[in-house]
Amino acid sequence: MVLAAALFVSGLLVLYFGAESLVKGSSRLALSFGVRPLIIGMTIVAFATSMPELMVSLSAALRGSSDIAAGNIIGSNVANIGLILGAAALLKPLAVPPSTLKRELPFMIGASLLLFLFALDGRLTFGEGLLLFLLLAVFLGYCLRRAREQGLERPAPEALVARERASRNKDLLLILIGMGGLGAGAELMVRSAVTIARGFGISELVIGISIVALGTSLPELAASLVSAARGQMDISLGNVIGSNIFNILFVLGICPMIRPLAIDPGVLRFELPVMLLFSVALLPLARHRLSLGPVKGGLLLCAYSAFILALFL
Template identity: 40%
Template sequence: MVVASGLIVLGLVVLVVGGDLLVRGASGIASLMGISPLVIGLTVVAFGTSAPELAVSLSASSGDAAEIAVGNVLGSNIFNVLFILGISALVTPLSVASQLVRLEVPFMVGVSLLLWMLSMNGHLGHVEGSLLFGMLLVYIVWSVWQSRRESKKVVEEYKEEFDKPPKSLWDSLLQLVWIVLGLIGLAYGSQWLVDGAVMIAKSFNMSELLIGLTIVAVGTSLPEVVASVMASIKGERDIAVGNVVGSNLFNMMCVLGLTAIVVPEGVPVPQTAIWQEFPVMIAVCAVCLPIFFTGGRIERWEGAILFGYYILYTTYLVLGAVGSPYAPILGKVMLFGLVPLTVLVLTISVLTALRRKPESPVSEGIEEADAG
């Protein structure tokens, strides 16, 4: 038990450090190549913060812990929206001016539904993986094209954060060193984390899927936590939201897609995930639609709802794992009580937003983004 806990802690630390080094190095090289800071933030950084998920999923699927790979992606996506967006909005309301981010939200819901349909047969093979990864390439090209139409406000926000090209030859070489060290850290950290997670799952008779949904998902999402919360504190609201949405898209199209391509047997998808975790992830992504429809703004009360749901969802998973009789009760309370109430509140919020006058700050923000 001590060894397993030590491996998990060590793996998480090495993963977080490795992911940070990879993002730092890749951002520097991309900036040196003349790639715009907006594209760097929406693609390079989003991929970099999802690198721990990719490393863990490849490591888990290559071994005998394939369920961790699926649980890791589903759990990370749920964690990203409910916990990270919730915490970031509690720090400061997130008023998103980026037209690109708002367009990514319905795309995220669509990819979630497609991934669910592809997983219905209990397996993601090379064909499904190729389709997902091909969509990723199209998404990157679309992001680069769409970024040229963004408003000056959004472009300046990303420029301030990511326009940091290497200043000398030594600085450029240092970026390459960061990339190499980051990749090494991701390789070793992911293996240690998976080994520790499997040991704990066997010790407590817990499923690998549950371990992937909780411990592994939270651990591999730490880079997103740091990136989004720090961006929120600094007032970089588009970055805070764009990082979460972009990371979710990379998790589904790159992490699961590439894993299904690389691993000879593909990725098995447990029935529990198909009928429980997938609907939860899709519902969580869909919740973002009315929130962004009300002008791309996440208020503190909406952040509190998201954060509260994550606490309840995690509690439900833990109670179910230990066989508590309260787990079914909590599940029914959330399904038949809190979910309809949330739908009602968000519907009222949307209707209220539709009645706002054109000269309102929200409408002005949208017009500014469209004009850009």
Template identity: 40%
Template sequence: MTEAILLSVAGLVGLAIGGELLVRGSVGIAEKLGVSTLFTGLVIVGFATSMPEMVASVQASLAGSPEIAWGNIVGSNLANTLLILGVSALVMPIALIGTGRRDAVVALGVTLLLWALAWSQLGARWIGFALLAGILVYIVWRYRHPGAASIEEEDSSDKPTGIVVASALFLVGLGILVAGGNALVTGAISLATIFKVPETVIGLTVVAIGTSLPELAASIAAALRGKSGLAIGNVLGSNIYNILLIGGATMSIAPFALPQELVGLQMALLTASAVGLLAVLWFFKSIGRVLGAVLLIAFAANTALLFGAPDSAASDEIEIEAAAESLG
């Protein structure tokens, strides 16, 4: 138990340090490249912090467990929208000034696409390739149309002095984030096993939440430093990457239909959260602490339902072990 606790604590410390370095490096890269921090959050940070999901889902697919891969994608997107934005808003209200509206529309669109794939039970490599092509189109579109968010909102004292320093901070921060997230997940899985939490719950909650920890750390660090574009962009970008990039890679490797279980409550909640975030970005001036608390309550309620709902398909020991190994 002592080792599990130490791993969990070390993971939390790593996430805090890595998140701060990642934000500093990202702001510096945005300034040197002349792009907005929203674009940086969407493309650079969103891609980087989605790497744990990519590793977990690809490894699960290679191990013959696409159910774990798709469950991780859906669970991570729920954690991004409800948990990460909720915690970030509680730490520091997030100002919204026309931030991320178009990207929220894209996020909702790809979420509906994912639900359609789950409902239709289609599975083929060409679908995976089409999803991968979609993320390339999205990146090019966002680069050519960066939006109204400007790097002028940043405090110049926070910026690294050069692109090399900024890139180094970004890469070091990313490395610490991934290592910290893996340590925390490993510790959490060990603690769950010690306290005899069902393996189904470990797979559906700890694995998905654990791979979202880099996004959580990066968004909290961005919120604390007043980088609203980076915080929102990180969440939206990660959600889009999870479905198009990671979903595309998963479908390309394991061209099977999505688990039927995703057609029900989890996809409905994921779609509702995407609609809600779009509405907030269009009609609210900020994500305050009250709204943050509502998001957290919704996340906690869904997690409680997962704890109380047995799922024989997800309780298979081999699949859980494959997911845990992919994170370690």
């Protein structure tokens, strides 16, 4: 059991640093080709920060641990809103753009509701995964179109492009190291999580929703807290909403296309409704005064703590 715990922590560290390496390498490589920073943020970085969830869920699905695969995404989405957004709001009030209330938040809620409906028959199939993945393409297309309409895109500075162009080989190496780290870290985490769950008589679903989900949410947690501390509040909110959308449409889009995922009936009675509740509750919280302050942040943290406590009880 001690060895399994050590392997889990090791896998978590490898996963985290792998994600960091992938984000840095892919962002710099894109800049070296003159890709605009805004597009990098909405596509490459969003993709990279969802890679821990993808690799863990995919590894679990291939090993036949569907509970960890699905639980990881459900738990990660709840943690993104309750823990990460709650902690960021507690650190510094987060301003909520009106456009987010009208578009991105409803899209996140819609994706969560669609996942719930797909899971009602107890499994996620190839066709359902394909539809989720196609919706991701629609969402990304919408983001890019909105950015162009609002004139937010700016060409990457030529000096920056020239500097990054000289280090393409280094960036490619960072990407390869990152991908290798994500794969190795995910495998270590899944193997050890299954061992720990069986050793303590805890279900794989609970381990996936709590410990594994928290581990794969570390990149989002770090990004949101740093953004809030620097006064970039819109990044914290956008990070959470974008991550939740990617987790559902990207991760649970790809995994069922490779291997259908079985959904535990208990998930439909508690965990998935809670995920949907957190998503829906964020809308009135954000609409009130168009901000998320310390009081709302504390409320989100308390709700998340109650959710985790209920899992183990």
